[in-house]
Amino acid sequence: MIQPHTPSTRTRPARLTWLGAAALALALAACGSPATPSASGTTDAPAATTPATTTPAAASFPVDVVTGAGDSTETVTIAERPDAIVSLSPTATESLFAIGAGDQVVAVDSQSDYPAEAPITDLSGYTPNVEAILAHEPDLVVASTRDADLIGSLANAGVPTLALPSAQTLDEAYGQIERLGTATGHLADAKAVVAQMDERIQAAVDATPKAEGATYFHELDPTLYTVTSDTFIGEVYGMFGLTSIADAAGTTDLYPQLSEEYVVAADPDLIFLSDTQCCGVTPASLGERAGWAGLSAVTGDRVHVLDEDVASRWGPRVVDFVETVSDHVTALQTAHA
Amino acid sequence: MSATPRTPSLARVRRLDVPRLGRGIGRSGRWLVAGCVLGIALLTGVMIGPAGLTASGVALELVNAIPGVTLDSGLTSQQQAILWQIRLPRMVLGALVGATLAVAGAAYQGVFRNPLADPYLLGVSAGAGLGATLAITQGGGIGPFGVPLAAFAGGLLAVSATYALGASVGGHRSSTIIVLAGVAVAAFFSAVQTFVQQWFDDSLLAVYSWMLGRLSTNGWSDVIMVLPYVLASWVLLLLHRRTLDVLAVGDVEAASLGINVPRVRLVLVLVATLGTTAVVAVSGLIGFVGIVVPHAVRLIFGTSHRLLLPLAMLFGAAFLVLADVAARSVVAPAELPIGVVTAFVGAPFFLVVLRRNRSMT
Numbered sequence: 001m002i003q004p005h006t007p008s009t010r011t012r013p014a015r016l017t018w019l020g021a022a023a024l025a026l027a028l029a030a031c032g033s034p035a036t037p038s039a040s041g042t043t044d045a046p047a048a049t050t051p052a053t054t055t056p057a058a059a060s061f062p063v064d065v066v067t068g069a070g071d072s073t074e075t076v077t078i079a080e081r082p083d084a085i086v087s088l089s090p091t092a093t094e095s096l097f098a099i100g101a102g103d104q105v106v107a108v109d110s111q112s113d114y115p116a117e118a119p120i121t122d123l124s125g126y127t128p129n130v131e132a133i134l135a136h137e138p139d140l141v142v143a144s145t146r147d148a149d150l151i152g153s154l155a156n157a158g159v160p161t162l163a164l165p166s167a168q169t170l171d172e173a174y175g176q177i178e179r180l181g182t183a184t185g186h187l188a189d190a191k192a193v194v195a196q197m198d199e200r201i202q203a204a205v206d207a208t209p210k211a212e213g214a215t216y217f218h219e220l221d222p223t224l225y226t227v228t229s230d231t232f233i234g235e236v237y238g239m240f241g242l243t244s245i246a247d248a249a250g251t252t253d254l255y256p257q258l259s260e261e262y263v264v265a266a267d268p269d270l271i272f273l274s275d276t277q278c279c280g281v282t283p284a285s286l287g288e289r290a291g292w293a294g295l296s297a298v299t300g301d302r303v304h305v306l307d308e309d310v311a312s313r314w315g316p317r318v319v320d321f322v323e324t325v326s327d328h329v330t331a332l333q334t335a336h337a
Numbered sequence: 338m339s340a341t342p343r344t345p346s347l348a349r350v351r352r353l354d355v356p357r358l359g360r361g362i363g364r365s366g367r368w369l370v371a372g373c374v375l376g377i378a379l380l381t382g383v384m385i386g387p388a389g390l391t392a393s394g395v396a397l398e399l400v401n402a403i404p405g406v407t408l409d410s411g412l413t414s415q416q417q418a419i420l421w422q423i424r425l426p427r428m429v430l431g432a433l434v435g436a437t438l439a440v441a442g443a444a445y446q447g448v449f450r451n452p453l454a455d456p457y458l459l460g461v462s463a464g465a466g467l468g469a470t471l472a473i474t475q476g477g478g479i480g481p482f483g484v485p486l487a488a489f490a491g492g493l494l495a496v497s498a499t500y501a502l503g504a505s506v507g508g509h510r511s512s513t514i515i516v517l518a519g520v521a522v523a524a525f526f527s528a529v530q531t532f533v534q535q536w537f538d539d540s541l542l543a544v545y546s547w548m549l550g551r552l553s554t555n556g557w558s559d560v561i562m563v564l565p566y567v568l569a570s571w572v573l574l575l576l577h578r579r580t581l582d583v584l585a586v587g588d589v590e591a592a593s594l595g596i597n598v599p600r601v602r603l604v605l606v607l608v609a610t611l612g613t614t615a616v617v618a619v620s621g622l623i624g625f626v627g628i629v630v631p632h633a634v635r636l637i638f639g640t641s642h643r644l645l646l647p648l649a650m651l652f653g654a655a656f657l658v659l660a661d662v663a664a665r666s667v668v669a670p671a672e673l674p675i676g677v678v679t680a681f682v683g684a685p686f687f688l689v690v691l692r693r694n695r696s697m698t
Contacts, residue, residue: 249670262387
């Protein structure tokens with residue numbers, strides 16, 4: 001119950017999320033079914049919510065909700081409106097509170113540090129312990145893992161698990177929020193949250209002059225792991241016309257580790273740091289790396305620090321990430337003009 | 338047979354020096370071969386990289402570095418920075434790491450008369466791994482040299498534990514006891530390391546990245562940081578080449594030839610560990626070099642430590658430089674962990690050498 005809340009604990013979700021996302025991307029690639037960036041997520045939300053769309057709020061139970069990735073057809077049945085939810089996913093925790101289901105949540109994992117009123121515990125979303133989860137007597141568990149052992153064990157104990165793995169697209173992220181709405185009896189709220197997100201994101205994109213041809217390097221950690229344009233993060237950058245310098249690394253590895261000399265040779269227009277909280281990388285320290293001083297992003301003051309939590313989750317705060325990118329792209333255009 | 342008790346062991350000493358595969362290669366030929374291999378490796382290392390610098394540009398730029406020569410290499414200042422501050426230091430670091438792991442491996446195998454001994458025996462890697470993991474999970478609060486220093490401390494701590502344990506059980510006498518103690522210490526440190534890694538699961542990526550090995554340099558600063566330890570370790574090990582040959586015939590025999598076996602063993606282990614932990618601290622855990630390179634050299638050029646140690650250094654340097662070329666080229670512009678390359682290339686290569694050697698004897 002005592003939570004050590006040092007700066008470094010705050011950053012855990014970010015790094016873990018992308019490790020998981022990288023593993024997921026590998027798994028998808030290995031199965032020969034690469035996630036198609038825009039289409040896959042769009043259909044699941046309506047499909048998932050069919051029973052609930054007609055009757056809003058609490059009257060719609062039992063309900064079947066799609067569990068798993070955006071293109072999943074597997075469903076989980078939730079018998080009645082849950083009022084003892086355990087969330088093992090920081091993104092799901094944010095979404096649950098955003099759609100007004102926060103008072104139905106009894107426990108969240110140790111990485112779920114937002115919003116502040118979330119009942120944080122020492123439960124681990126990465127190495128989940130079934131007994132520790134069951135000790136909270138949940139009637140619904142939300143997890144970002146699809147760990148069959150965990151889900152099976154919880155099912156044996158009569159607890160349904162809603163798996164919401166890291167979204168590959170914005171539409172899939174919207175779909176997950178609506179799935180949470182269906183599962184908790186807050187579908188109308190969820191739809192409102194999604195509509196508002198979509199509106200703000202569109203507004204940010206529309207207000208920003210397209211930076212066609214401009215490139216970026218999104219640094220996940222100091223050993224130069226990054227994202228390609230085919231990732232969730234890459235989609236956000238892509239809305240502003242930006243391209244990842246990692247795209248040359250191919251499409252199988254969505255989160256490649258780049259060679260240092262390649263990054264310097266590629267000379268990206270923008271550099272985004274997602275490793276400031278975790279690893280102490282700053283625009284100044286990046287400029288001090290051997291050979292990096294001459295990069296145009298360094299000399300042009302276009303190395304930007306991101307909030308790692310915001311930039312590594314696919315919940316309601318994606319909007320903040322989008323607006324941050326919008327600001328930096330606008331500044332880039334102004335500088336070029 | 339009027340053999341004195343010592344004759345068999347002297348015969349063994351002599352037989353140690355018989356080259357096998359490299360029977361036809363003369364004394365100076367060995368150095369020529371080793372020098373050429375290293376030269377080719379270094380040339381490949383400096384020419385090939387994902388930044389796509391032209392070969393002529395690199396060559397001209399290198400010539401340009403000779404005092405008094407001013408040529409237009411055609412490289413932009415950015416490309417010059419890539420060559421001088423990223424690619425070259427990384428290549429030099431690779432050579433230093435490879436040479437040190439190989440020579441330390443040869444020394445460990447000689448000291449313990451155990452063909453499986455390598456720099457990671459005795460818990461060095463497990464201890465260094467624990468130190469690095471602790472440093473990584475505790476974040477950037479301990480400064481840029483935190484991880485290397487912690488790895489260094491962890492490796493030394495583990496070796497000390499191994500030695501204390503081995504001495505308390507075996508009284509300094511048996512090399513087997515010390516190796517067994519090393520296995521136990523390594524298992525213990527690995528367990529603690531895994532626990533810490535799981536506990537701070539946000540740092541998994543950084544910890545894995547380090548464990549798999551990576552020659553990422555911060556310019557020349559990493560090279561300069563390891564250089565004193567590496568040089569000291571090389572010199573001291575090379576000075577003990579003949580002692581290692583004598584140790585090879587057995588503790589009792591070596592003692593009868595006037596060698597203080599426990600003290601020599603302690604000195605050699607400490608020196609080899611010093612070099613190993615220093616390079617592990619900057620490069621992470623790069624496996625297989627300390628096993629493959631010394632054994633390949635033994636099979637090709639014979640087992641005398643007088644030749645084995647310097648040749649292992651040259652081939653070790655060449656091997657790791659080439660492995661790093663593969664690490665940064667195969668999936669360019671992404672990178673493979675160099676530890677994956679060394680094991681993937683090293684294991685089959687080693688088997689080929691082993692088989693050829695068997696078929697010839």
